Amino acid sequence: MSFAKITICLWFDTQAEDAANFYVSIFPNSKILSIQHYTSVGQEFHKKEPGSVMVVNFILNNHPFIAFNGGADYFRSGASSFMIHCDDQEEVDHYWDKLSPGGDETKQVCGWLADKWGVGWNVVPNGLEEMMKDKDPEKVKRVTAAMMAMKKLDIEGLQKAFEGSAEDE
Template sequence: MSLSKITPCLWFDGQAEEAAQFYTTIFPNSRITTTQYYTDAGKEYHGREAGSVMVVEFTIFNGQHTFTALNGGPQFTFSEAISFQIDCEDQDEVNYYWDKLSAGGDERRQQCGWVVDKFGLAWQVIPRRLKEMLSDKDRVKSSRVTESMMRMKKLDVVQLERAFEGA
């Protein structure tokens, strides 16, 4: 059962089950919770074959985050206008999520910690320390961090720290 009253619904064109399996292998203690199938009812609207996957519900991070993956068709695609932020403890965690999510993704759409996965979904793989540095009251320090970050694809905590300290 979801802990939240808001569940993101991710629209796919026949890849909902594959995507749910992909995400549940990346994030700890994740699982597919339910799968629903199309029937002949409404076929004149959805055009899907009876028995094909319609919706896959899954949770990630110990069931803390619930998602719905819908095989809705080719009408809509993802863009970076919507992304999911992953709050990473350290560089090892940044590397883990970046490597997993970028596999088969669009390298041309990677910048400043943003990665677009093989389904076109955008993620922000962000070290917790970056948020602290960007929120620092010393605007000169936070400006140097921003400038350093803008030149990166995958974020490098050591380089960001050096920029923060003026090194």
């Protein structure tokens, strides 16, 4: 198996294996590839118990990831997230409903959420980008206003706003 030139590394305190198992249970074409453990070598730096999980190599929907138990030194920022492109509302609901429990509900806005480990996800229906790039500024305003009022994105509501039929109801 050849590896991608860029692999995403997610930093955890001690939850790398739990997180990797959680993520591979949600996404298709996903699996744990390997788990590496800390040894006593370098313990004065890493301060981890020999035998505890250091790195989990895994694939999410055919994309390589690493989950690293590096300690509590670094925290996640909302400035980065993983965008999930969804074909329909059922897929939007699936990812939203699986990833959002235990996460920070104050960060659920416009299709964005932070999961229970603070990892950011943007659950977006296919077609939204085209609506947002439409040449008609009124359509873009309406779909933007609808999107800004949503936590989990509702494709029908976005489409109605785009078409201008939302205010007819």
